[in-house]
Amino acid sequence: xxxxxxxxxxxxxxxxxxxxxxxxxxxxxxxxxxxxxxxxxxxxxxxxxxxxxxxxxxxxxxxxxxxxxxxxxxxxxxxxxxxxxxxxxxxxxxxxxxxxxxxxxxxxxxxxxxxxxxxxxxxxxxxxxxxxxxxxxxxxxxxxxxxxxxxxxxxxxxxxxxxxxxxxxxxxxxxxxxxxxxxxxxxxxxxxxxxxxxxxxxxxxxxxxxxxxxxxxxxxxxxxxxxxxxxxxxxxxxxxxxxxxxxxxxxxxxxxxxxxxxxxxxxxxxxxxxxxxxxxxxxxxxxxxxxxxxxxxxxxxxxxxxxxxxxxxxxxxxxxxxxxxxxxxxxxxxxxxxxxxxxxxxxxxxxxxxxxxxxxxxxxxxxxxxxxxxxxxxxxxxxxxxxxxxxxxxxxxxxxxxxxxxxxxxxxxxxxxxxxxxxxxxxxxxxxxxxxxxxxxxxxxxxxxxxxxxxxxxxxxxxxxxxxxxxxxxxxxxxxxxxxxxxxxxxxxxxxxxxxxxxxxxxxxxxxxxxxxxxxxxxxxxxx
Amino acid sequence: xxxxxxxxxxxxxxxxxxxxxxxxxxxxxxxxxxxxxxxxxxxxxxxxxxxxxxxxxxxxxxxxxxxxxxxxxxxxxxxxxxxxxxxxxxxxxxxxxxxxxxxxxxxxxxxxxxxxxxxxxxxxxxxxxxxxxxxxxxxxxxxxxxxxxxxxxxxxxxxxxxxxxxxxxxxxxxxxxxxxxxxxxxxxxxxxxxxxxxxxxxxxxxxxxxxxxxxxxxxxxxxxxxxxxxxxxxxxxxxxxxxxxxxxxxxxxxxxxxxxxxxxxxxxxxxxxxxxxxxxxxxxxxxxxxxxxxxxxxxxxxxxxxxxxxxxxxxxxxxxxxxxxxxxxxxxxxxxxxxxx
Numbered sequence: 001x002x003x004x005x006x007x008x009x010x011x012x013x014x015x016x017x018x019x020x021x022x023x024x025x026x027x028x029x030x031x032x033x034x035x036x037x038x039x040x041x042x043x044x045x046x047x048x049x050x051x052x053x054x055x056x057x058x059x060x061x062x063x064x065x066x067x068x069x070x071x072x073x074x075x076x077x078x079x080x081x082x083x084x085x086x087x088x089x090x091x092x093x094x095x096x097x098x099x100x101x102x103x104x105x106x107x108x109x110x111x112x113x114x115x116x117x118x119x120x121x122x123x124x125x126x127x128x129x130x131x132x133x134x135x136x137x138x139x140x141x142x143x144x145x146x147x148x149x150x151x152x153x154x155x156x157x158x159x160x161x162x163x164x165x166x167x168x169x170x171x172x173x174x175x176x177x178x179x180x181x182x183x184x185x186x187x188x189x190x191x192x193x194x195x196x197x198x199x200x201x202x203x204x205x206x207x208x209x210x211x212x213x214x215x216x217x218x219x220x221x222x223x224x225x226x227x228x229x230x231x232x233x234x235x236x237x238x239x240x241x242x243x244x245x246x247x248x249x250x251x252x253x254x255x256x257x258x259x260x261x262x263x264x265x266x267x268x269x270x271x272x273x274x275x276x277x278x279x280x281x282x283x284x285x286x287x288x289x290x291x292x293x294x295x296x297x298x299x300x301x302x303x304x305x306x307x308x309x310x311x312x313x314x315x316x317x318x319x320x321x322x323x324x325x326x327x328x329x330x331x332x333x334x335x336x337x338x339x340x341x342x343x344x345x346x347x348x349x350x351x352x353x354x355x356x357x358x359x360x361x362x363x364x365x366x367x368x369x370x371x372x373x374x375x376x377x378x379x380x381x382x383x384x385x386x387x388x389x390x391x392x393x394x395x396x397x398x399x400x401x402x403x404x405x406x407x408x409x410x411x412x413x414x415x416x417x418x419x420x421x422x423x424x425x426x427x428x429x430x431x432x433x434x435x436x437x438x439x440x441x442x443x444x445x446x447x448x449x450x451x452x453x454x455x456x457x458x459x460x461x462x463x464x465x466x467x468x469x470x471x472x473x474x475x476x477x478x479x480x481x482x483x484x485x486x487x488x489x490x491x492x493x494x495x496x497x498x499x500x501x502x503x504x505x506x507x508x509x510x511x512x513x514x515x516x517x518x519x520x521x522x523x524x525x526x527x528x
Numbered sequence: 529x530x531x532x533x534x535x536x537x538x539x540x541x542x543x544x545x546x547x548x549x550x551x552x553x554x555x556x557x558x559x560x561x562x563x564x565x566x567x568x569x570x571x572x573x574x575x576x577x578x579x580x581x582x583x584x585x586x587x588x589x590x591x592x593x594x595x596x597x598x599x600x601x602x603x604x605x606x607x608x609x610x611x612x613x614x615x616x617x618x619x620x621x622x623x624x625x626x627x628x629x630x631x632x633x634x635x636x637x638x639x640x641x642x643x644x645x646x647x648x649x650x651x652x653x654x655x656x657x658x659x660x661x662x663x664x665x666x667x668x669x670x671x672x673x674x675x676x677x678x679x680x681x682x683x684x685x686x687x688x689x690x691x692x693x694x695x696x697x698x699x700x701x702x703x704x705x706x707x708x709x710x711x712x713x714x715x716x717x718x719x720x721x722x723x724x725x726x727x728x729x730x731x732x733x734x735x736x737x738x739x740x741x742x743x744x745x746x747x748x749x750x751x752x753x754x755x756x757x758x759x760x761x762x763x764x765x766x767x768x769x770x771x772x773x774x775x776x777x778x779x780x781x782x783x784x785x786x787x788x789x790x791x792x793x794x795x796x797x798x799x800x801x802x803x804x805x806x807x808x809x810x811x812x813x814x815x816x817x818x819x820x821x822x823x824x825x826x827x828x829x830x831x832x833x834x835x836x837x838x839x840x841x842x843x844x845x846x847x848x849x850x851x852x853x854x855x856x857x858x859x860x861x862x863x864x865x866x867x868x869x
Contacts, residue, residue, distance in 0.1 A: 333749055354751040363749060371749055374742040376809065385739060385750045388732035395731045 020083040022047045022190045022223050023100075028077030030063055037063045040077065041249045043242055047190040050214055050224040052238035052255070054231075056267055060247040061227055065196055069102050070094025082190070099190060101175035105197045107167055111160040115153060115170050116142050122178040145177045149216050165206035168198055169213055176217065193217060194225045197319065199233055211237045229318045231260050231523050245269050260523065268519050287345060289478040290330065290361065290447045295339030297322070297329040301502040302339075307447055307478040312469070314493030314513075315482040317522055322502035324366070327449035327482050331363040332356050344446060357386065362440040366451035368429065372436050375425030379415075380406040382424045383439045405442070413438035414464065430461025437465060441472055448472070450481040454488060466492055486518040498522055557858065561805035561815070565822040572829035579832050583709050589824050591703065591711030595620075595776045597820045598717050599791050600798040601724050602768025604811040606761040607799055608728065610741035611667040613762060615656060615675030616769040616795065619649045621788030622682045623773025627698075628691035628783035638695040642774045649770020652678060656766060657759030667762065682785045692782030702778035713775050717817075720768070724813040737761060738810070797848035798823060804854045823847055 023045040030038040038060045045051045055061045066072045068079075073089040080086065081098040094100065109118060120138045142155045151169050159167060172193065179191045195214075199207050214224050214237055228234050234241060235255060243250040243266040250266045288306035295303050299322035307313055317323040328334045330341060332351030341348045343359040353363070365371035373382045383406040384391070391401045406420040413434040415427070427435065433453065440448065448469070454462045469492065473479055481492060489496050496513050498506040498521040506521040572580040579585055599620060606613045623645035630641035656674055660667045702713045728734040739747040740757050748754050772791075777783045801823070802816035803809060823843060830839045 331749075353749055354753060357751040365745075365749055370743070371745045374739055374746050376742055377738065381735065381738070385735065385752075388735055392732055395733075396726075397730050397732060397735065399730070 021045060022082060023192055024080040026078045029075045030067060030072060031075055037247050039247045041244060045192060045223050045225060047223060048218055048221050049239040050218055050226060050237055052234040052241035053225060053227045054234060054241055054267055055244035059244040061244050065194060065227060068095050068100060099179060100192045100194060101179045102194045103171045103175050103198060107171040109159045109167055109171060112158055114156050114158050116155040119174050119177055123181055145173055149173055149213055165209050168210050172213055191222045192225055193222060196227045199230060207233060231263055243267055264519055264523055289344055291342040292330060293340045295329060296337045297325050297334055299325050299502045300329060303504055307480055309476045309478050310473055311494045312473055312479040312481060312492050314489040314496035315480065316484055316489060316496060316518060317499035321499040323482050323499045327363055327451040327480060331449055360445045361447040362443060362445040363449045364436055364440060364453055366455060368432050373424050377424060379422050379424050379435060380420040383409055383435060386443055409438035409442055410435060430457040433457050433465060434461055437468060445477060447478045452483050453481060486515045489513060489518060490515060558806050558808055561818055561822060565825060568825050576832045580829055587709045589828050590714045593820050593824045594713035594717040595772050596791060596794055597817060598720055598772040598775060599769060600795040600816045600820060601720050601813055602765040603795050604799050604816055605764045607811045608741050609737045609758050609761045611758055611762060613671050613765040615671040615678055616765050617788050617792035618675040618678040619652055619766050619769035620773040620776060620791060621785060622678050623649050623770035624777040624783040624788060625682050625686040625785060627774055627777045628694050629685050631695055632691050632693050638698045645774055646767060646770045650763060650767045653763035653766025657762040660762060661755040661759050686785055690782055690784035694777055694781050698778040699781055702775055713779060721813045721817050794844045797844045800851035801847050804851055808858050809855060
């Protein structure tokens with residue numbers, strides 16, 4: 001590390017000379033609609049440490065952060081700050097009045113406002129808003145703050161002129177500065193800065209700048225709780241890590257002396273048995289139904305792939321690796337920056353959803369509520385949308401035919417209740433997804449692009465969805481399935497593409513697709 | 529792991545299905561506005577028995593609101609797509625002034641003047657849609673600005689003066705009463721209502737427009753040409769606004785650059801109030817028709833009971849606010865129903 005920590009206080013425990021943990025969470029529990037998200041988890045953060053919180057998707061780490069931030073209320077458990085119990089439930093400000101500051105993934109900065117304006121917001125935050133802002137003293141405070149943490153950014157610069165890592169640093173310094181203002185009258189206890197996936201959007205070579213900032217915070221006696229998927233980063237910057245799995249505490253351990261293998265083992269738990277499906281092998285010289293050549297999008301860089309009739313291709317990676325972008329990029333729903341897409345040998349010059357649908361390529365988006373269906377309209381209206389042109393006489397829609405069509409879809413896919421006049425939003429998640437799958441299968445697609453097809457879907461519906469997709473595939477459909485659910489890939493995919501930083505990093509096929517091998521390639525160090 | 533076909537959630541859904549009433553009698557709230565309207569009529573028949581139920585009054589109420597109804601029917605087309613058209617009343621005024629100026633000042637035949645007026649409205653709609661979709665700007669702002677520009681043009685066309693003496697033929701086409709002593713313009717408005725109904729409920733265009741308004745991402749991911757539909761909807765509203773202007777100049781026989789602006793708020797009030805009737809939460813033509821006549825019943829009745837001119841503002845403004853509150857309540861209630869499950 002090229003950054004020497006400033007030796008103001010010689011590092012170590014400034015706020016907690018007694019050796020008490022700065023934050024102690026014990027037996028914290030939380031359930032949503034009866035489904036436990038956190039089962040009596042513990043977490044301890046010492047003064048002056050960078051603590052990593054790890055776990056797979058849905059392990060409960062974001063639920064914990066949201067409870068500490070006052071967004072959710074815990075069902076039970078205890079929270080102690082500096083050894084003193086904080087009564088539950090926490091108010092809407094969470095632990096913010098107890099020395100905790102939060103920086104979320106989106107950073108919460110307004111692009112056209114300046115660094116100074118953001119920070120000044122905090123110093124008149126609590127007042128009614130009519131007090132005159134003393135800009136000169138604000139400038140002095142902000143300049144001092146930035147200088148103290150060796151962040152060389154002009155306070156008058158607007159956020160949109162800063163690089164991504166500079167923005168992240170502004171958010172961090174701002175959060176620290178806000179805590180200092182709050183603690184102005186009271187004695188300065190140690191602070192905890194919570195960073196929720198701060199590096200997902202940062203270029204890899206600049207992340208070190210942010211980490212240097214975290215080390216300087218640590219040197220001043222502050223603590224950092226870092227939530228991250230990226231094991232390399234966690235190993236590089238943290239002192240201790242805590243791992244959750246399925247809402248339970250797996251354990252905590254010192255980072256020093258831990259290998260990535262140890263931590264992966266903690267995240268994934270006992271090795272799962274392999275649940276293979278009858279793997280179909282498609283010969284390489286089969287004509288691809290969809291072929292993409294060196295396409296680039298927002299995150300994806302220079303990616304090429306072929307989807308052949310009769311195969312399911314999985315795509316996965318860490319959050320931010322670009323795998324989530326691929327289905328929409330291929331469907332023309334996101335702007336293609338470069339590269340070409342061919343469907344059934346024909347080049348698509350300007351991919352758009354309408355164009356791709358005409359070529360019988362369909363997309364089932366991840367977010368059913370926002371993108372899959374209009375929740376306030378009826379089932380028949382939602383299911384009829386792609387079939388309107390085919391079912392009209394002149395201009396007039398044949399509603400009777402459309403209704404029969406929707407009923408057929410619901411019956412075939414076992415959608416319950418089978419009442420097509422029902423508002424779509426009244427169906428359960430699993431039934432919504434089955435209805436949407438049935439709608440698109442009814443268009444007899446040659447390529448189906450899936451994005452997290454079983455998110456928020458109950459286990460019964462999940463099985464049915466897998467079965468239906470496999471049935472359509474054996475009839476010659478090509479499927480691309482983007483998901484971070486490894487089990488799903490093991491059950492469904494004939495081969496899996498693993499993306500890192502927007503590029504294709506590994507390809508697994510057939511029996512090599514296991515939860516372990518997937519996790520290993522997803523977390524593996526970049527080959528490049 | 530065994531595959532369980534009937535999960536608990538699914539059986540819960542089954543129970544829920546039993547509670548869904550089908551057909552005409554589902555959601556009795558749909559008829560609340562009609563119920564209140566009938567109650568209002570009965571109230572005024574009792575309170576002002578000589579004047580309120582008279583043929584002259586009924587004929588006057590039905591005929592005088594045709595312009596407003598036509599305007600509101602134009603407005604609900606972009607509203608269905610989720611877009612406001614604030615320029616529609618300015619287009620009405622411009623159209624009326626064009627007819628009067630060409631017919632009276634230039635001596636054109638009135639039907640030619642009417643065609644020019646409607647074409648002008650069409651052109652303004654095309655411009656609105658172009659700016660909104662090509663530059664991706666909120667139509668609220670675009671139509672506010674364009675509407676104001678249109679007002680300016682109106683002043684130029686009529687030289688800031690009222691033009692009267694429009695060809696009597698136009699009045700005859702609008703106001704003669706061939707049957708039931710109701711002026712013709714009422715029938716035109718009802719005919720347009722049927723056309724919009726057909727468009728909304730029985731064409732692919734109407735269904736796609738609905739999806740554009742409900743959820744643009746869903747529409748886009750289903751291959752709907754979202755921008756083109758929004759453009760068409762804004763063109764429709766301005767064109768129908770111009771038609772309303774022609775009807776207006778026919779009913780009054782003159783045109784001035786100010787009076788059309790007074791139609792904007794009542795048209796919004798009727799559209800939003802109409803969306804609480806018949807098809808709750810959706811802008812719909814028959815609901816709009818009921819809302820227009822509900823509002824005029826209240827205003828006329830109160831005026832016959834001796835209320836002053838200001839009752840109009842109180843009624844229209846109040847109706848707009850109450851309508852949006854009602855639709856919000858209905859929506860959050862149905863969402864709660866969903867969550868309770």
